[in-house]
Amino acid sequence: MKLKLHWQILIGLIFGLFVGLISRPLHFQNFVTEYIAVLGTIFLRALRMIIVPLIFSSIISGVTSIGSAESFGRLSFKTLSYYITTSLFAILTGLIMVNIIQPGVKPGLKDLLGFEKMPGDLLANVGKLGDTLLGIIPVNPIDSMAKGDILPLIFFALLFGFFITRTPDPYRKHLTDLFQGIFEVMMRLTQFIIRFTPIGVFALMAKIVSQTGSEIFGPLGTYMLVVFGGLLFHAVITLPLLLSLIGRINPLAQFRAMSSALMTAFSTASSSATLPLTMDAMENNAGVSNKITSFVLPLGATINMDGTALYECVAAMFIAQVYGIELTMMQQFIVVLTALLASIGAAGIPMAGLVMITIILRAVGLPLEGVGLILAVDRILDMLRTSVNVWSDSCGTALIAKTEGEKLHALGMMSE
Ligand code: ASP
Numbered sequence: 455m456k457l458k459l460h461w462q463i464l465i466g467l468i469f470g471l472f473v474g475l476i477s478r479p480l481h482f483q484n485f486v487t488e489y490i491a492v493l494g495t496i497f498l499r500a501l502r503m504i505i506v507p508l509i510f511s512s513i514i515s516g517v518t519s520i521g522s523a524e525s526f527g528r529l530s531f532k533t534l535s536y537y538i539t540t541s542l543f544a545i546l547t548g549l550i551m552v553n554i555i556q557p558g559v560k561p562g563l564k565d566l567l568g569f570e571k572m573p574g575d576l577l578a579n580v581g582k583l584g585d586t587l588l589g590i591i592p593v594n595p596i597d598s599m600a601k602g603d604i605l606p607l608i609f610f611a612l613l614f615g616f617f618i619t620r621t622p623d624p625y626r627k628h629l630t631d632l633f634q635g636i637f638e639v640m641m642r643l644t645q646f647i648i649r650f651t652p653i654g655v656f657a658l659m660a661k662i663v664s665q666t667g668s669e670i671f672g673p674l675g676t677y678m679l680v681v682f683g684g685l686l687f688h689a690v691i692t693l694p695l696l697l698s699l700i701g702r703i704n705p706l707a708q709f710r711a712m713s714s715a716l717m718t719a720f721s722t723a724s725s726s727a728t729l730p731l732t733m734d735a736m737e738n739n740a741g742v743s744n745k746i747t748s749f750v751l752p753l754g755a756t757i758n759m760d761g762t763a764l765y766e767c768v769a770a771m772f773i774a775q776v777y778g779i780e781l782t783m784m785q786q787f788i789v790v791l792t793a794l795l796a797s798i799g800a801a802g803i804p805m806a807g808l809v810m811i812t813i814i815l816r817a818v819g820l821p822l823e824g825v826g827l828i829l830a831v832d833r834i835l836d837m838l839r840t841s842v843n844v845w846s847d848s849c850g851t852a853l854i855a856k857t858e859g860e861k862l863h864a865l866g867m868m869s870e
Contacts, residue, residue, distance in 0.1 A: 459651065460713040466656035467717055473656075474663025483664050491661040497654025500647045501727040504640060506599050508730055509752045510611050511637040516748030517615030518630045526616065532857065533750050536850040537758040538794070543692050544842075545793050548684040548764035549771065549786065557676035558775025604726060604756045604801065637748070641737075644730040651714065651731070655721040662721075662833060674831045677772050681835050684764050685842045693760075693849045701856040703865045711739035711864060712848045719844040723836040725755040725802030728844050736848055741864045742855040750854055754847030755802045761842030762807040763797035765835060770814040773824035785818045792817045807839060808832045 457465075477486045520526050592598040592606030599607055618629045694705035709716075715731040722728060733751050736742045770789050774781050781789065796810035808829070812822050852865055 459648070460717065462652040463655050463714050463717045466652035466654075467659050467721060470656040470659025470721075471663055473660040477660070477664040486660050486664040490657050492657070493653055494657030494661055497647075497650055497657065498722065498724075498727060500650070501722070501730060502602070504644055504647065504730055505604075505726055506602060506607065507636065508640045508644060508733075509604065509607060510599070511633050511640050512733065512748035513608060513611035513752055514615040514618065514633040515630075515637040516745055517612060518618050518633065519745040520749065521619060523616075523619075529746070529749060529854070529858070532854050533753060533850065536853060537754065540693065540696070540760050540846055540850070541758065541763040541794055541797055542790070544684070544688045544760035544764040544846075545767045545790050547688050547692065548681070548767040548793075549790060551680050551684045551687075552768045552771040552775075555676065555680050556775055557680050558772040560676075604752075608752055608756065637744075641734070644734055648714070648731055648734060651718055655717060658721045674828065677768070677828070678831055678835065680772075681765055681768050682838060684768060685761055685838050688760055688764060689842050689845055693846060697849055697853065701853040703852050703856060703862065707865045708740065708849065708852055711735055712845065715844060715848070716841050719841045720837045723804040723833070723840045725759070725840055725843045725847070727802075728840070729755045729802070732844055732848060736851050739864065740848075740852060741860075741862050742851055743860055746855045746858065746860070747851055750851045751847055754850060755844075757798045758847055758850065759797040759800055759802075759807070759839070759843040760846040761839030762800050762810075763793050764842075765807055765839045766793035766796050766811055766814060769811050769828055770818070770820065773811075773815065773827060774818075774820055776827060777821060777824065779820060781818060788817050789814055802840075802843070804836055804840075805832060807836065 473490070474486065477483045517526065520529060589603070590605045590609050592603070592610055595606065595610040598610070615633075618626055618633075621629070697703040697705045697708060712732070712735050715728055715735045718731050719725065719728040729751060732755070733747050736747045736751065737744060767789055770793065771781070771786075792814040796813045797807070799813075800806040800810045808825065811825055811828075814820075815822050815824055852862060855862060
C-alpha cells in the first residue's frame with residue numbers, strides 16, 4: 455500500500471528537522487545549505503510558478519459560476535465578515551495574554567536582548583498603510599501579474615469575472631468555458647507539483663534548522679510562548695468552536711482533510727505558496743465546491759491572517775513593555791485596529807508580518823528599531839502563524855460552504 459501524502463510529508467518534516475539538527479555538531483551545514491536546500495528552492499519556485507495563473511483562473515471561474523450579482527454580494531459579505539471577525543478574535547486573544555503574562559516586563563531585559571540590526575532591504579519594503587490599500591487597484595493588471603502582486607491581481611480578476619457574467623452570449627459562454635478550462639489545467643498541474651511536497655518540506659526544514667539551531671530560545675522564550683499559546687488557543691479552541699457550533703462540522707475531520715496543506719504552510723511560512731495545496735485539500739478532501747473554494751481561498755490567503763494579526767498585536771505590546779512604555783486603553787485600541795489592518799495588508803510570504811509591525815509601532819509612537827528585538831525568533835513564529843493563517847482560511851471555506859447549503863459529508867459531525 456502506498457503511504458498517504460500527509461504521512462509522507464510528516465516524515466519529510468521530521469527527517470528534515472533531524473538532518474538539520476545533526477548537521478551542526480557533525481559539521482555538514484554547508485552541504486545542507488548548499489545542496490539539500492536546492493531541493494527546497496526548486497519546490498518553492500514550482501509553487502510560485504503556478505500561483506498567478508491559478509489565482510487568476512480560479513477566481514474568474516469561481517465568480518462566473520456564482521452567477522447572479524445577488525449571490526456574489528452574499529458570498530462576498532459572508533467571506534469578509536468571517537475574515538474580520540476571526541482576525542479580531544485572534545487579536546483579542548493575543549492582547550489578553552500579553553497583558554496577563556507581560557513577557558516584556560523584566561528588569562534588564564532590554565540590555566540582555568541588545569539589538570539586531572534590521573536588514574536594510576527589509577526596512578526598504580516598509581510602505582505606508584495607505585499605499586498598501588490604494589495599491590489594491592492596479593494601474594496596470596499585467597504589471598501586477600508580472601510582479602506577482604496578489605491583491606491587485608485578485609481585484610482585477612473579481613471585476614473581470616463579474617463582467618463576464620454581464621456579457622451577452624456567445625461571448626459569456628466562450629469566456630466562461632475558456633477560464634474553466636484553464637482552471638482545470640492549473641488544478642492538474644498543481645496536483646502534479648503537490649506530489650513533490652515531502653521532498654520540498656524535508657529540504658526546507660533541514661535548511662532552516664541547520665541555519666538557526668536551537669540557540670534562539672533565550673531571553674525571548676516567554677514572548678515566544680505567549681505568541682505560541684495565543685496561536686494554539688485560536689487554532690484549537692476558537693476556530694473549532696465556530697466550526698462545530700455554526701457549521702456543525704467536525705473539527706478533527708477538517709484537520710485531517712487539511713493536514714498536508716498545514717504542514718506545507720509550516721515549512722514554507724507562506725500562505726500564498728501553500729494556496730495550491732489548500733485549494734486541493736478543500737475541494738478533494740473536504741468536498742467543498744469549486745465555486746466556493748475558488749472565491750474564498752485566494753482572497754483568504756492574502757487578506758485573512760488570524761495568526762499574523764495575533765502576532766502583530768503581541769509583538770507590538772512586547773516591544774512597548776521592553777521599552778517600559780505603558781500604553782493607554784486608547785493606544786491599545788489603536789494597536790488592535792492597526793494589527794487588523796497590518797494583517798490584511800501583509801502579503802502571504804515569509805516575514806511579511808515582521809515588516810508590518812512597523813505600521814503599528816508608528817501608529818502608537820513606539821521606536822521602530824524595536825523590530826530588531828524580535829528579529830532573531832521571527833522564523834519559527836512565522837512558521838506557526840502561517841499555519842494558523844491557512845487553518846483559518848480553510849475553516850472559513852468550510853463554514854461558508856455549509857451556510858450555502860453544501861453537504862460536506864466528509865466533514866460531518868459524529869452524530870449526523
Ligand atoms: N508568512 C505569513 C504568511 O504567509 C505572513 C506573515 O509573515 O505573517 O501567511
